[in-house]
Amino acid sequence: MASSDEKSNSPIIRFEDVHKRFGPLVVLDGLTLDVFADQTTVVIGPSGVGKSVLLKHIVGLLRPDSGRIYFHESRIDTLGERAFEPIRKRIGFLFQLGALFDSMNVYDNVAFPLRRQGGRSEPQIRDIVHEKLAVVGMDGGENKMPADLSGGQRKRVALARAIAMNPEVILYDEPTTGLDPIRADVINELILKLKEELNVTGVVVTHDMASAFKVADQIVMLFNGQIVARGSADQLRSCPDERVQRFIQGRADSEELKALNRI
Numbered sequence: 001m002a003s004s005d006e007k008s009n010s011p012i013i014r015f016e017d018v019h020k021r022f023g024p025l026v027v028l029d030g031l032t033l034d035v036f037a038d039q040t041t042v043v044i045g046p047s048g049v050g051k052s053v054l055l056k057h058i059v060g061l062l063r064p065d066s067g068r069i070y071f072h073e074s075r076i077d078t079l080g081e082r083a084f085e086p087i088r089k090r091i092g093f094l095f096q097l098g099a100l101f102d103s104m105n106v107y108d109n110v111a112f113p114l115r116r117q118g119g120r121s122e123p124q125i126r127d128i129v130h131e132k133l134a135v136v137g138m139d140g141g142e143n144k145m146p147a148d149l150s151g152g153q154r155k156r157v158a159l160a161r162a163i164a165m166n167p168e169v170i171l172y173d174e175p176t177t178g179l180d181p182i183r184a185d186v187i188n189e190l191i192l193k194l195k196e197e198l199n200v201t202g203v204v205v206t207h208d209m210a211s212a213f214k215v216a217d218q219i220v221m222l223f224n225g226q227i228v229a230r231g232s233a234d235q236l237r238s239c240p241d242e243r244v245q246r247f248i249q250g251r252a253d254s255e256e257l258k259a260l261n262r263i
Contacts, residue, residue, distance in 0.1 A: 010073060012037040012169065012201055013058060018067035020053060027053050028064070029225030037168075040195055040202035042212045044247065045222035051205040052096075054222075055171045058203065059091055060084040089117065092162030092170040092200075096177055100146040100158055106133070107142035110161045117165065132160040135197075136190055152183030159190060163198070170194065172204040176211050184211060191215045209248050213237075221247065 011034035020028040027050040035041045043051045056062040057069055060076065069077040071087055079087070100109050110129045114120055120128075133139045136156040146154055155175060162170055172191065176184035188211050194200040206212055212219055213233040220230040221244055229236060229244045236248060246253055252260075 009036075011035055011070075012072060013203070014068075014070040014073075015054075015057070016068040016070070018057065018064045018069060020050070020057070020062065020064050026225050028057075031067070031222075031225065031227065033220060033227065035169075035201065035203055036218075037201050038195065038199050039217035040191060040204060040215050041218045041220065042204045042206060042216035043220055043222060044206060044209070044212055046247065047207075049222040050225055051222060052173055055093070055173055055203065055205055058169075058171060059088055059093060089165055090168045092165065092167035094155070094159050094162045094170060094172045094175055096174040100154055100161075102146050104146075105142065106138065106144050106146075106149075106157050109146070109157060110164055113161060113164050128164060129160075132164050133157070135163065135193075136160045137186075150183070151178050152186060155179070155187055156190065159187075159194075163194065163200070166198075167200065169201045169203065172202060172206075174206055174208075175204065176206065176208045181210075184208065185214075187211075188214045209250075 013035035015031050015033040018028050018031040031054070043054060045051055053062060057064060057077070060079065064077055068075055076084065076087055101112065104112070107129055110132055111125050114125045114128060129142070130139060133142065136159050138153065138156050138160060141153070141157070146157070149157065175187050175191070179187065191202055191204065192215055195202060202215070204212070204215060216233055218230065219233060219236045220227050221236070222228070223243055229239050229241055231239070236244060239245065245251070
């Protein structure tokens with residue numbers, strides 16, 4: 001039997017040699033990745049390299065062509081829909097555009113997963129909704145409609161909904177996309193707050209390097225379906241791989257510049 005120290009060092013999510021393709025397009029090519037509890041793992045890389053596909057595998061929206069995926073040492077990629085449902089209840093998902101229901105006010109959006117699960121009275125749901133909105137700084141906005149909210153406010157309400165079920169893991173798909181730098185930093189601070197106060201494990205997919213460097217305990221970079229670099233923010237900054245440096249510095253490569261007749 002594993003000791004408590006060994007268990008604490010075990011990944012909460014593990015990908016082992018995961019392959020995924022869509023027709024001729026190879027998206028994940030032998031991906032192996034550990035996500036550790038109470039840490040935030042940030043996944044970076046150019047568009048189309050499989051970052052969001054990785055998130056969808058964690059919640060069973062996609063299944064690998066081959067390889068294995070584990071949650072708390074239990075294999076999940078082979079589970080049927082009914083068996084996967086309890087896993088999904090332990091994982092919150094912040095979608096890129098928030099994905100709020102336009103016909104529902106803020107209160108009902110956050111209450112939605114609680115009502116869907118059942119087993120709670122409306123007074124209990126009310127207490128949870130108020131608590132989660134307070135966590136993200138949106139208390140007092142319960143009666144507003146999504147159309148009346150700014151982009152940053154919509155993200156915060158969506159985050160309140162994502163934590164309504166007290167998940168162990170939150171998946172953040174481009175959480176700062178479309179936000180100005182100040183509103184983006186509010187989201188970064190919320191990611192840090194949830195990790196510190198709620199002991200939430202985070203997996204963040206982003207192109208925003210300021211965000212990545214601020215919130216990450218571990219950064220992994222995907223390129224052509226494989227991990228080409230992993231480490232802390234400082235380790236990524238000093239990585240000698242030119243692909244990594246071009247990405248984190250936002251530099252076009254020589255072939256792209258030639259196509260623009262810039263060199």
